[in-house]
Amino acid sequence: MLMKRVQQNILFRVREEKYRSRIKVLETLAAGTTKENEIVTNCMENIKLEKNRVEERERSEEKDVVRLKKEKERSDAEIRKLKQELKVVKETHENQCLELEAKAQKTKVDLEKKLKDAELQVVDSSKKVKELEKLCQHKSQRWEKKECTYQNFIDNQAGALQELNATSMSIKHEVLKTEKKYFEDLNYYGLKLKGVADAAKNYHVVLEENRRLYNEVQELKGNIRVYCRIRPFLPGQNSRQTTIEYIGENGELVVANPLKQGKDTHRLFKFNKVFGQAATQEEVFIDTRPLIRSILDGYNVCIFAYGQTGSGKTYTMSGPSITSKEEWGVNYRALNDLFLLPQSRQNSVMYEVGVQMVEIYNEQVRDILSDGGSNRRYPSLIQYRIWNTALPNGLAVPDASMHCVRSTEDVLELMNIGLMNRTVGATALNERSSRSHCVLSVHRVDRSEATGERLKEAQHINKSLSALGDVIFALAHKNPHVPYRNSKLTQVLQSSLGGQAKTLMFVQVNPDGDSYAETVSTLKFAERVSGVELGAAKSNKEGRDVRQLMEQVSSLKDVIARKDEELQNFQKQKGTNATVLKRGLSNLRLEGPSSPRRHSIGASPNARRAKASSLFGRATSDVDNCSEYSSKHSDSGSQHSSNERKHQKDYHQPSKFAGGAKGIDFDDEDVELVGLGDADSEERLSDISDSCLSMGTETDGSISSAVELTLFPEAVKPLEITERLEPHMLSQKPEKSVKMVKTEQKESRSNIPYKIPKQTVKPPGQTRPSRLSVATSSSSKALTSAKRPTISTSSSAKPLNRRR
Numbered sequence: 001m002l003m004k005r006v007q008q009n010i011l012f013r014v015r016e017e018k019y020r021s022r023i024k025v026l027e028t029l030a031a032g033t034t035k036e037n038e039i040v041t042n043c044m045e046n047i048k049l050e051k052n053r054v055e056e057r058e059r060s061e062e063k064d065v066v067r068l069k070k071e072k073e074r075s076d077a078e079i080r081k082l083k084q085e086l087k088v089v090k091e092t093h094e095n096q097c098l099e100l101e102a103k104a105q106k107t108k109v110d111l112e113k114k115l116k117d118a119e120l121q122v123v124d125s126s127k128k129v130k131e132l133e134k135l136c137q138h139k140s141q142r143w144e145k146k147e148c149t150y151q152n153f154i155d156n157q158a159g160a161l162q163e164l165n166a167t168s169m170s171i172k173h174e175v176l177k178t179e180k181k182y183f184e185d186l187n188y189y190g191l192k193l194k195g196v197a198d199a200a201k202n203y204h205v206v207l208e209e210n211r212r213l214y215n216e217v218q219e220l221k222g223n224i225r226v227y228c229r230i231r232p233f234l235p236g237q238n239s240r241q242t243t244i245e246y247i248g249e250n251g252e253l254v255v256a257n258p259l260k261q262g263k264d265t266h267r268l269f270k271f272n273k274v275f276g277q278a279a280t281q282e283e284v285f286i287d288t289r290p291l292i293r294s295i296l297d298g299y300n301v302c303i304f305a306y307g308q309t310g311s312g313k314t315y316t317m318s319g320p321s322i323t324s325k326e327e328w329g330v331n332y333r334a335l336n337d338l339f340l341l342p343q344s345r346q347n348s349v350m351y352e353v354g355v356q357m358v359e360i361y362n363e364q365v366r367d368i369l370s371d372g373g374s375n376r377r378y379p380s381l382i383q384y385r386i387w388n389t390a391l392p393n394g395l396a397v398p399d400a401s402m403h404c405v406r407s408t409e410d411v412l413e414l415m416n417i418g419l420m421n422r423t424v425g426a427t428a429l430n431e432r433s434s435r436s437h438c439v440l441s442v443h444r445v446d447r448s449e450a451t452g453e454r455l456k457e458a459q460h461i462n463k464s465l466s467a468l469g470d471v472i473f474a475l476a477h478k479n480p481h482v483p484y485r486n487s488k489l490t491q492v493l494q495s496s497l498g499g500q501a502k503t504l505m506f507v508q509v510n511p512d513g514d515s516y517a518e519t520v521s522t523l524k525f526a527e528r529v530s531g532v533e534l535g536a537a538k539s540n541k542e543g544r545d546v547r548q549l550m551e552q553v554s555s556l557k558d559v560i561a562r563k564d565e566e567l568q569n570f571q572k573q574k575g576t577n578a579t580v581l582k583r584g585l586s587n588l589r590l591e592g593p594s595s596p597r598r599h600s601i602g603a604s605p606n607a608r609r610a611k612a613s614s615l616f617g618r619a620t621s622d623v624d625n626c627s628e629y630s631s632k633h634s635d636s637g638s639q640h641s642s643n644e645r646k647h648q649k650d651y652h653q654p655s656k657f658a659g660g661a662k663g664i665d666f667d668d669e670d671v672e673l674v675g676l677g678d679a680d681s682e683e684r685l686s687d688i689s690d691s692c693l694s695m696g697t698e699t700d701g702s703i704s705s706a707v708e709l710t711l712f713p714e715a716v717k718p719l720e721i722t723e724r725l726e727p728h729m730l731s732q733k734p735e736k737s738v739k740m741v742k743t744e745q746k747e748s749r750s751n752i753p754y755k756i757p758k759q760t761v762k763p764p765g766q767t768r769p770s771r772l773s774v775a776t777s778s779s780s781k782a783l784t785s786a787k788r789p790t791i792s793t794s795s796s797a798k799p800l801n802r803r804r
């Protein structure tokens, strides 16, 4: 367009030039003629007009040119811009083209590769297809074969099924017949079983009756039983020098002097049970438990340990540590049991247990749980009287405070308080506890150089110990007079030592060879005690003749014999039933107990009679009386008894010994025991002295702690009490109760009432209270060893009611 305009401009100029030359020509011509001039003028004017128009046109065209120039510049700018854009686009395009080409190249390579792969795959696939085709062909051939086989099999099965259907129909008939027979049998055996169950129920009744009768015999005999416990060697002791040669299962113990060779050094002893060095506290207690149960059945029980110093009395009775229940000794376990048992019987009986704790020192009795703030830590030295005969409630020191307890922890707490009082008292009283045990014999006193107060203490200790020996031997020989009153200790323990009481003595043995002499003396004494019959139940039937009791014993034995026969008959009957049952239910494999365990009462009546009539009826029979115990030991019961009798014959010659310094005759062995026999050998003398000391020290010290648990007679429910108790009894109770409440307020021991009502009169028709005495006795050879004065804890358990 621009070019066009430029060309137009050029054209206009050319025309301008042309017109100008014409004007000149025309002007020349004009000059020739006017007319012509005129014409020419006209022409001129026309031309001028024309010229003006041309100029106007030229101006407008110049304007156009300017405009066009501007447009051209704009166009040029646009062209440049467009060119630049074109260039950028072109570059971009070229780049894109390059990229695309590269991509195309790459894609081409990839595609070629893929194509190759695909071709390979196609080759593989075609191979596989061929293989599969082959396989399929093979399989189809196999399936065809199998089809044929299965077809044959199905044909066979169909045939068998038809046969089975026929068989099943016949079996079904059989099953229906058997089922019918089974239900008939089941009904039959159900009836039989009911019969057996009824018989078993009767068996328990008979068993209970037998147990009761045995306990009655035991009540009449009142034997002491003796368990021997061997202490293990302590660290540092030479375990090769042991005195223990043999421990038999039936309580035999053979000791020998490891320092001397020869036959004579062997000595055989026999007790109710011997616990070896490995026996645990639990095992020891398991054999003690029946006695604890007896307490709740109404028996007084006394348990104490006896042995030389360091032989394990404290270990057996209390245990090494109160914190570990596994190591608890007999007394804590007994307490625990005593509180647990009532719980299991709480549906029928309610028990109330009270505790007393008194100290016997220098033949003075004092209450170390006495009330009153100042007496708590420094107990009053008021002397309490001991009743000549134990009261019907079993209390020997009725004025001592009684504390109601509900658990072992309560008792332990009280024991701690008592111990604290005793300890403080001891300190306040010139360390008397540490000097409280000395020697029994004059020699010992000399050797200890005891004088003044100490001599007095030793004499008191010896007095107590002698008195205990006197009591035991008096009971052994059924003396009409038992010297309980010779010492405070025997007075306090009176109701636990004779008559109705069951007594258990742990004789503790130190197996160390060096202690052989002491061990033998200790065992001799213990064996003598174990052969002791503690006399008839005089306290229970006071005023009756001993002969009457013997008559009762023999009549009871007859009753037992009859019961035995009944039991045997019943066992036979039960055996027959069991056989029938077993035969009938053989498919069900129903196995009942083959026969009830032979209770010791199962021994032949003659054997039992012989046993009961033996002067030295040993504790085995006592132990057998406890049903729990007997179930454990009954199997060996008869054998044991005969062995026992033989042994007793060998070892227990009748003796006239009835009480040491009381002027009663001694036989040789007794004399030997108290150290008055031949002193031809120093060692022997020492043994004897120690033995005596052991015995003697028991009381000091020796029975350093005694826990007595008394069971008050079982009472009826409160409602029934008003019907049954005498008015004087009812009037006494509240009086005591008031005392209890008062002291409780004083003591501010809300959970442990300070005193429980003391029954001073025995309700009619009720049995005597029972009492458990747990005592630790010790003997000492070392005169300087610290011994404690006697601590005696009495507690009473009173069943409040019994459901009917």
Ligand SMILES: Nc1ncnc2c1ncn2[C@@H]1O[C@H](COP(=O)(O)OP(=O)(O)OP(=O)(O)O)[C@@H](O)[C@H]1O
Pocket: 230, 231, 232, 234, 277, 307, 308, 309, 310, 311, 312, 313, 314, 315, 316, 320, 508, 777, 778, 779
């Ligand atoms: N059965 C036992 N098992 C393990 N150790 C025992 C056993 N019996 C006793 N002992 C240990 O023997 C040592 C002495 O025992 P323990 O204090 O009971 O004798 P003890 O007869 O009470 O002495 P003492 O008469 O001097 O008071 C203690 O260390 C005790 O732990």
